[in-house]
Amino acid sequence: MAKRGSRRKAAEQARKKAAANPPSRLRLWLKRAVFWGGALALLGALFLGLAVMFAARSLPSFNQLKATQNAQTIVVRARDGTEILELGPSFGQWISHEDIPQVMKDAMISVEDRRYYSHFGVDPYGLARALYEAATGDGRISATSTITQQLARNVFLNSNRTLDRKLREGVLALALETKFSKEQILELYLNKVYFGGGAYGIDSASRKFFSHPGTELSTAEAAIIAGLVKAPSRYSPTADVDAAVDRAKVVLRLMREQGRISADQASVDIDAVKLKPEAGQNSVRYFTDWALPQLDILLPETFEPITVWTTIDVGMQRAAQTAIEANSPAGAQGALVSLDRDGAVLALVGGKDYVETSFNRATTAMRQPGSSWKLFVYLAALEKGYTPEDRVVDTPVTIDGWSPRNSGGGYAGEMDLRSAFAYSKNTVAAQLGHEVGFGTVASMARRFGITTEVSTFPAMVLGSSEVRLIDMTRAFAAVSAKGTSIEPYGIVKVTTADGETIYQHEKAREVKLVPDYVAAGMTDLLQAAVQTGTGRAAQIGRPVAGKTGTTSSNKDGYFVGFSSGITTGVWMGRDDNKAVPGLQGGRAPAQAFAAFMRYAVKDRPPEKFDTDLQLPEWQLEPDDEFYFGDPEDYYYIDEQGNLIEPGRIEGPRGNFPIEGENQPGEVDRPRRPPEPAADGAPQAASDDFLDRATGGTEPQPRQPSPAPRPPTPNQQ
Incomplete structure (x- = not known):
């Protein structure tokens, strides 16, 4: 009895102690978490077991x-229906x-x-x-x-x-x-x-x-x-x-x-190890390597045999491969992308030999574009209000400690914007980039389809940011399309073995990237670069617009241009990024462009470029002098007290028409009309500018205004 009483007493004390020390809230929640976590884990394991059991029962033997x-067997056809590849x-x-x-x-x-x-x-x-x-x-x-x-x-x-x-x-x-x-x-x-x-x-x-x-x-x-x-x-x-x-x-x-x-x-x-010899494969594999992986996105999951109808032109593809092989410098690789006016890929070459290396330099490699990047600098300047005739000054400049140099090392002084672009003046591009803002130039590049990272350091105006050739070609194609976005594509439709169409390409939604007058002005500049500038080797006997690009130490050579609705980009360089002696965008890449484009446009009529600038009203607003009348409509007295007739100004050799605005103490002189170019279009640079650039008679230059300072790469 005594023992039983002592046990009862001990139990009573334990209950009192538990009542006096209730479990903490944290311990309570921890216990609940463990309990419910275990229950959920058990439930999950049960569901998993059932899923595995049902899956195992449904598996084939x-x-x-x-x-x-x-x-899956895949037959790939060109734009004319020719079978170019069978993957099976x-x-x-x-x-x-x-x-x-x-x-x-x-x-x-x-x-x-x-x-x-x-x-x-x-x-x-x-x-x-x-x-x-x-x-x-x-x-x-x-x-x-x-x-x-x-x-x-x-x-x-x-x-x-x-x-x-x-x-x-x-x-x-x-x-x-x-x-x-x-x-x-x-x-x-x-x-x-x-x-x-x-x-x-x-x-x-x-x-x-x-x-x-x-x-x-x-x-x-x-x-x-x-x-x-x-x-x-x-x-x-x-x-x-x-x-x-x-x-x-x-x-x-x-x-x-x-x-x-x-x-x-x-x-x-x-x-x-002795490998089985393999017959050489056509360069079209560069194209199929780029296009066919897109089927995973374009098609529903299917294992049945299919036929893929593509945009590739067999003749152009052959011409592109030949142009790259024939013009690439020794030890260098080459790549080419050609787009039709709607973005269809007509030819795509990712290297000189697909069997030797299947690395696609046209769609995968990221290389510096050199001065072909100036496309975005000048687009931004034109959008800001510049016109091809506006005067700029080619002079040494420094921006944030960076002092770019021109390719030839000299400076031509005052010239128009068209000439500065045609002769790829680095100092002018630097000044324009600084004026419009390097961020604005980067934004313009992204607007036109550049998908890689873009630097906003001053040297970016000379193409220091690495890009893909297909993206640069796409950007130039958008200019050719009068400022409308272009989306490259390679697959037109996909059909099954019984002829059912399971995919049909739909035209991408068009976006107006820049106003018409900006695209027209840019086309004007690009045409000048081919007519009289650094891209003369790209001439093919019909209107061509384009731009060269050469990076520091001749590591990369670029030429991108368009004619008759076809836009083509060419890159050359070494895979190890070493210098290539003599490589310049205006030589081998431009020559390869011309060799290919002569074939590509042979069945298309020549097309004259629309370079007529229909400027918006905000660019046509008169300045203060307008309110005093047109200077060519009234007489006035010069500093010497002489009466000047309307539209005339007294000079050392008599009266001659006013041209442009004079600085104090500066007298205009008559300008020779530009000679027509080989293809009949007006000459881009005036003879006065050519005289200055080549060491001829040099007119009195205007005093340059303080200019921003540009990058260093010696690129053209």
């Missing part, structure tokens, strides 16, 4: 998956798990999924590590797909990077692991994965690259093939041998670190 090849799957022979070389299995597991035999379809450790690296690094989640997930994606899904697709991929991977053994999954993967060049499976890849069946793969060959999965086009041994070898060395190192091969096996000479 192993034999059905072996027999199903879901790759090649599967080779199915190799069973027992016959697949062990070194091939080890190579693939080492580089794609090192914990393949220990996870259940999804690798929690790899996923956690990727999330940690993303949180502590640049915020980007690296690839975390296991071999099983890749198989699920390749067989059942597409490659869209969406959360929904990743979740479905994970569920299917778990279902595959539930239904099939690791050996079966690896066999399916190695016989179905894409290795580039249309090759699906290791047997097809082995025959394509090494001319023998996949059952005979050596350690080095297996390393090359395994390295392709990450980026088939980038590491393809037929496109870039060095890249393929470097990637294979990474695979061998991983195999050695994971203990799958010995040190002796890891030191094999990959360079000694």
